[in-house]
Amino acid sequence: xxxxxxxxxxxxxxxxxxxxxxxxxxxxxxxxxxxxxxxxxxxxxxxxxxxxxxxxxxxxxxxxxxxxxxxxxxxxxxxxxxxxxxxxxxxxxxxxxxxxxxxxxxxxxxxxxxxxxxxxxxxxxxxxxxxxxxxxxxxxxxxxxxxxxxxxxxxxxxxxxxxxxxxxxxxxxxxxxxxxxxxxxxxxxxxxxxxxxxxxxxxxxxxxxxx
Amino acid sequence: xxxxxxxxxxxxxxxxxxxxxxxxxxxxxxxxxxxxxxxxxxxxxxxxxxxxxx
Numbered sequence: 365x366x367x368x369x370x371x372x373x374x375x376x377x378x379x380x381x382x383x384x385x386x387x388x389x390x391x392x393x394x395x396x397x398x399x400x401x402x403x404x405x406x407x408x409x410x411x412x413x414x415x416x417x418x419x420x421x422x423x424x425x426x427x428x429x430x431x432x433x434x435x436x437x438x439x440x441x442x443x444x445x446x447x448x449x450x451x452x453x454x455x456x457x458x459x460x461x462x463x464x465x466x467x468x469x470x471x472x473x474x475x476x477x478x479x480x481x482x483x484x485x486x487x488x489x490x491x492x493x494x495x496x497x498x499x500x501x502x503x504x505x506x507x508x509x510x511x512x513x514x515x516x517x518x519x520x521x522x523x524x525x526x527x528x529x530x531x532x533x534x535x536x537x538x539x540x541x542x543x544x545x546x547x548x549x550x551x552x553x554x555x556x557x558x559x560x561x562x563x564x565x566x567x568x569x570x571x572x573x574x575x
Numbered sequence: 576x577x578x579x580x581x582x583x584x585x586x587x588x589x590x591x592x593x594x595x596x597x598x599x600x601x602x603x604x605x606x607x608x609x610x611x612x613x614x615x616x617x618x619x620x621x622x623x624x625x626x627x628x629x
Contacts, residue, residue, distance in 0.1 A: 421585040431579035431598055438585035458603040485613045557601040560577045570586075 375512035380427050385525055398515055409574035417447055417571040424567045429455055440514060440549040443572035448510040448522075450554065453563040454500040460561035463494035465553040466543055474544050481528070483535040497524040497539050500561065504529045506537070518546035
């Protein structure tokens, strides 16, 4: 019988009994690595070697309709771009423009927007001195997918692709909103120009570029 | 002027607040625009050809 107690104490044995000794990842079989062993909180975009969209705001209107959704604590220069997804229903008796304001500048005169709207075979377009990024008919709903970036000269521009209404009246609405001020964006305000035209259940999500 | 609600969210503190503010709704307007129907465009092209504009 081999007397284990008298055999030479090797580094290999030490590895077996000394659990505090760190192991190189090369020693761990791929099959032993499962996502179940990783805490959910440890899976973050910062662990990725590439940039991705990271959700920073997810706000749903509850209780009663609102006129504004204001998101503060942003930093467009650091985050490079914001992807904005907005789903809204207008519960009021009037059609309402939905405006996007930056950094508390709620003066429409400081914004321009160009749009192209297609409903059936009707095509319309206009450039206006305001910050409307989508137009919601009373009692109807719109979906917005948008991208906010600063141009090479520094002016923030919001590119919004909107689905106006739905079903048999689904329509295309493309709007580009440009601020006239060249500045970093730290606050975004979604504003309805009719009182409380952002209904319960409306939702705003904002994503940043993770790195 | 009416009182309306603002939903406020801070991405750093993740704090949600409801604020009541005074608000004067804008007069509801129909956006100024030129509507171009495709059939009108076809007629215009036909007219332009007859008039030898194109």
